[in-house]
Amino acid sequence: MTNAIEIRAVEKAFGNVRIIQDLNLTVAKGERHAIIGPNGAGKSTTFNLISGHITPTSGDISLNGERISGLRPFEINRRGLSRSFQVTNVFAKMTVWENIRCAVLWATGQRYAFWKNVDNLPEVRRRTAEILEDIHLTHRRDVPAGLLTYAEQRELEIGITIAGGANVIMLDEPTAGMSNTETDRAVALIRRLTEGRTLVIVEHDMSVVFGLADRISVLVYGNIIASGTPEEIRGNPKVKEAYLGEEEH
């Protein structure tokens, strides 16, 4: 069985500064994989490399066995990988309904159609309504996304990410800045919505990480120093030294 994501010997340099070096990471299909690491370790850069936001200087990234390094973000998205952003990244002047609908359009094969009435596409409407129901924002459907509360915007962010039906979902700090109750809600949401899909998540909240992830990779200075089950990571002395040790005192 091929892996959902395979990163082999990836390096990213900006000028002389190598921010990612010899990055190797494997995420199996259907796995919930968390990437943790101190600030500036390169977690978001790793996300940007996989999703095509930036191109690796060297090395190989493949999605479901197909090479994707060097492809543009929308080409990677069309091959079944969708990501969210650490800083909320929605369509601010459009309504909640339209935000989700836009994210559904490509996946339902509408492409750049300018001869169809967007309101008369039953498949699009059904899926948009479903996603809105899933992220509990149906009652806010006609509100411009920019006017939502922060927690609602984060939920919408997740909704946009999953709406296209991608089988690999990458979430960049989905619970950042949330209160405890909001975090619990968001985790339950993520768990439910990524059922049967592959999930890669970057997260600072350790309770979220250890509660959600099947496997955890620890990234320090652009290098994966350990990768394993939550128990293995908890027991790994290198990880304790580099990262968890600081957190647990």
Add this chain to the structure above:
Amino acid sequence: MTELTSRAPTPTDAAPGRNIGFYAAWGIFILAVILLPLIFRSGGSHTTFSLIGIAAIFALSYNILLGQTGLLSFGHAVYYGLGGFLAIHGMNAIAAHGLPVPLPFVPLIGGFAGLVFAVVIGWVSTQRAGTVFAMISLGIGELVASSSLILRSFFGGEAGITTNRTDLPALFGWNFGPQIQVYYLIGFWLVISAIAMYALTRTPLGRMCNAVRDNPERVQFIGYDPHVIRYLSFCFAGFFAGIAGALAAINFEIANAAYLGAVQSGVVLFATFIGGVSYFFGPILGAVVVTMLQLELSDVTTVWQLYFGIIFIGIAMYAPGGLASLLMMHRPLIRAGTLSTILPADLIAIVPTILFACGVILTIEILAAYSQGNAGSSTIRLFHIPFEAANPMTWLVAAVLTIGGFFVARMTWRGVTAAWDRAMMAARERGYHA
């Protein structure tokens, strides 16, 4: 928060935004296009309506870029102008070869000319949005405008090229000699184009144009190439600009370098922006206002462009959503029935505001009289009241009106803001947000 959500509209599976008001608005628009020239029957008003119709199509096409896709173009007149030139060449060819093409089809020649040039030029210029796009559009605009003076055989040099629209085959006995017939030709294309451009906003592409406007980065991560979306949007804008240009060519029976120059590109930007980019009908409103200003203001004052600029700056600073947004602000108040509560404050404010405006106008006219070197003999007529530009009393009146009017007006504006806030609050409490 709970209060807000409990009052939000109940979700339904039905498509949003299709109510009686929507069809009524379109009905009124079409009726106005048909009936206005029958109510105002002078030749002058038919000319005015024709110019407004052309400007409205042009401004709507510009808003496909600015309002819908977030592309600020300084060279949209290129597609308008090329549409106009091609239409003239087309008409001359039709007349010369006796082709069976009546005049009402000529705008399609302009449209396809605009489309073809947008297809060719757009792929490069829409690679990036923002400043890069704006600069490229400016550069291409200058390039085409200057080549229009160089390639004389096609553009006719400074004189331009002319045609005679009545040489084309007549349609149902109409030869399009009289202005009223030309007006209805323009009105027909205005209605068709407006419906088509509105329909475009309701397609998957049209929705993705808005998405690209709001957040081009995120668009890439939901499977779309923002460049392709900008490009297609640009092509449609070019097509409808070409139709407007062809109608202008039919109306004036001439096309010259002014059609595709920076001034023409600037005017369409003004009209669209003053009307308001965030509502579909905004550019139509802007086309009406700007065309009227161009025609009427230039009769009243020599420095009409100065007023034009002041109005533009005023809108940009105090009502960046344009006239359409100013109008639509009132919608929740009307729905909630709280509109009447702001009227007293409005009525109080309007008196000093008008006096202030008169002061500004008088000051500008005095300065204009001096700068044109005829202050001694110049009489300024402001609402039929004569003022001697050289008379110190006039200066005093201008100063008092401007300075005094401003301070009094500013106090009353606070009252308007407060009344407005109360009315909005009351409307919100009744569940009307927008």
